[in-house]
Amino acid sequence: MSGNHGTDTVATRYWQPLADGRVECTLCPRRCQLRNGHRGVCFVRMADEGQIWLTSYGRSSGFCIDPIEKKPLNHFLPGTPVLSFGTAGCNLTCKFCQNADISKSRQMDTLCASATPQQLVDAAELHGCRSLAFTYNDPTVFLEYAVDVAQLARERGIATVAVSAGYIEPEPRRELYAAMDAANIDLKGFSEQFYHRICGGHLAPVLDTLLYLRHETWVWLEITTLLIPGLNDSDGEIEALARWVHDGLGPDVPLHFTAFHPDFHLLDVPPTPSATLTRARHIARQQGLHYVYTGNLHDREGGSTWCVGCGARLIERDWYQLGEWGLTAGNCRHCGYPLPGRFEEKPGNWGGRRQPVVIG
Numbered sequence: 163m164s165g166n167h168g169t170d171t172v173a174t175r176y177w178q179p180l181a182d183g184r185v186e187c188t189l190c191p192r193r194c195q196l197r198n199g200h201r202g203v204c205f206v207r208m209a210d211e212g213q214i215w216l217t218s219y220g221r222s223s224g225f226c227i228d229p230i231e232k233k234p235l236n237h238f239l240p241g242t243p244v245l246s247f248g249t250a251g252c253n254l255t256c257k258f259c260q261n262a263d264i265s266k267s268r269q270m271d272t273l274c275a276s277a278t279p280q281q282l283v284d285a286a287e288l289h290g291c292r293s294l295a296f297t298y299n300d301p302t303v304f305l306e307y308a309v310d311v312a313q314l315a316r317e318r319g320i321a322t323v324a325v326s327a328g329y330i331e332p333e334p335r336r337e338l339y340a341a342m343d344a345a346n347i348d349l350k351g352f353s354e355q356f357y358h359r360i361c362g363g364h365l366a367p368v369l370d371t372l373l374y375l376r377h378e379t380w381v382w383l384e385i386t387t388l389l390i391p392g393l394n395d396s397d398g399e400i401e402a403l404a405r406w407v408h409d410g411l412g413p414d415v416p417l418h419f420t421a422f423h424p425d426f427h428l429l430d431v432p433p434t435p436s437a438t439l440t441r442a443r444h445i446a447r448q449q450g451l452h453y454v455y456t457g458n459l460h461d462r463e464g465g466s467t468w469c470v471g472c473g474a475r476l477i478e479r480d481w482y483q484l485g486e487w488g489l490t491a492g493n494c495r496h497c498g499y500p501l502p503g504r505f506e507e508k509p510g511n512w513g514g515r516r517q518p519v520v521i522g
Contacts, residue, residue, distance in 0.1 A: 170219060172306055174207065176334045177214035185209045189334050190253045190302060191367045203362075204303040206251035218249040219307045222275045223298060225285065227517040229482040230510075233295055233325050234418050234457055236467060237503025238344045238382050240477055241484045241510030244323060245286040245519065247277075248298025249307070254327055255362030256350065258390055258428045277521040279311040285521045286320050292510070293343070297325035305338050312341035321504075324381075328371035329363055335371060344382040344504070346418075347372055351387070351394035352403035360393060369406070376411045382504050384416040386457070389434050389442060391422070397445060404446035404454075413452045414502040419443060420457035440464060453502075471499025482514035 176189040187194045187202050187209075194202035196209035206218040225247045230239055232246075252259070277285070286294045294315050301308040301324050312322040321343040328347040330338065339345065349368060350361050357365045375383045387403065389395040400419075407417055419442040421434040439456040443464050446454040456464030465479035469488070474496045478485035488495045492505045 170221070171215050171217045172219045174214045174216050174306055175337075176305075176331070179212060185212060185214055187214050188331055189214075189305065190330050191364060192253055202253070203255065204251040204253040206249065206303055216304060216306050218251065218304055220276050220278055222247045222249055222277060224275050225277070225282075225519040225521050227289055227291060227512075227515070227519055228295070229512050229514055230293060230295075230323075231479065231482045231484075232516075233297065233323055233346050234386060234420070234455070235323065235344055235346055235382075235384050236418075236455055236477070236479070237384065237416055237453070237501070237505075238323070239292050239321065239504060239506060239510065241512055242292040242506075243290065243510065243512040243515075243517075244293045244295045245282070245289065245291040246295040246297050247282070248296065248301075249304045250299060251303050252299050252327075253303050253329055253363075254300075257360050258388070258422060258425060258431075260388070260423070260425050275521065279307075279314045281521050282311050283314045283318050283320060285519060286315065287318060289517075289519065291320065293321035293323050295323040295325060297323070300326050300329070301338065302326055302330045302334075305334055309337060309341045316341070316343075327363075328368040330367070330371060332370075332374070335374060339375060339379050339381050342381050344384075345375060346384045346386055347375070349385050349387050349403065352399050352406065353394070356394050369410070373410060376415065383411070384418065386418040386420055387442075388420050388422050389438055390428070391432055391434055391438065393431070395434070395438055395442070397441075400442045400445045401449060404449035404451055407446075408450045413450050415451075416453040416455065416503075417446055417451055418455045418457050419446070421459050423458075434458075436461065467501065469494040469497065469499050469501070472497040476501055477509070484509050484511075484513075 184195045201208045227243045228246045230244045296308045324342045324345040354365045419439045443454045452470045467477040476488040
């Protein structure tokens with residue numbers, strides 16, 4: 163095993179020895195207990211030499227410049243390009259995974275690209291990216307790599323974004339999000355049954371992560387819920403989810419409802435109708451949430467940002483393309499009402515482009 167910070171395999175920090183010779187990974191609520199040579203559910207963390215190693219440090223499934231709105235983040239540097247990448251593996255087992263070829267991969271040759279933290283930050287700077295996103299699979303499982311990249315990016319004035327399911331234990335959570343500037347947490351549903359049966363996890367740790375991010379960090383937080391017909395899209399569940407966000411996190415945390423398409427083990431479930439997303443947005447706004455969005459479809463009404471004070475459109479969006487801009491110094495140009503988020507005086511003009519990048 164290698165202990166360097168180049169590429170390949172590095173020692174991790176979150177584990178403890180067990181009396182029977184196994185090692186317990188303490189990164190996430192799964193607490194996988196492994197014998198030497200065995201891997202956890204995430205596949206990229208492995209027991210060897212009496213400790214846990216990350217086997218995907220510096221290795222990626224590819225690099226791409228995306229619009230920041232694709233993460234999705236609507237209140238964080240709108241219109242700007244973000245350098246996105248992920249590795250392989252995941253610590254949840256969602257039957258509907260939309261990136262299964264990456265997150266569920268058990269073939270390390272899926273990681274066809276490699277980059278040191280220095281190379282990643284250099285690339286973000288070279289291409290004019292305002293931020294760098296850990297996405298495609300969950301940065302929780304490659305925490306050591308993500309933190310090294312994020313710390314270097316911060317030194318160079320480049321923001322970092324975690325796109326995560328929030329399934330992580332408190333101690334590593336503190337380390338990961340201390341290095342992040344923004345996060346979109348995937349709140350996959352609002353019932354323990356859904357999390358257990360469909361995602362192979364539990365709801366409570368995710369809610370705990372959301373509360374932590376909102377109340378104990380400066381990380382800009384947005385939430386996404388993928389609505390799956392017949393599984394997590396009932397009026398009652400949407401209402402309960404929105405009410406919890408309102409009461410637990412506050413009315414200003416943006417909530418995105420996005421459309422499911424058949425994938426992985428849910429190929430027999432139909433795509434989410436646009437009417438379902440519109441209905442969910444209406445329900446969440448009725449519960450008092452100020453910024454509720456629809457995603458994965460063309461919907462100017464549901465994709466745009468509206469002023470809470472006077473109802474004016476502040477940021478027009480059609481898919482990932484920005485139009486009308488009604489902000490001055492982060493406030494409504496018409497009535498002066500402040501819009502929560504991280505804004506620059508002018509929006510970026512990246513648009514909806516997706517540009518693959520070769521690093522190294």
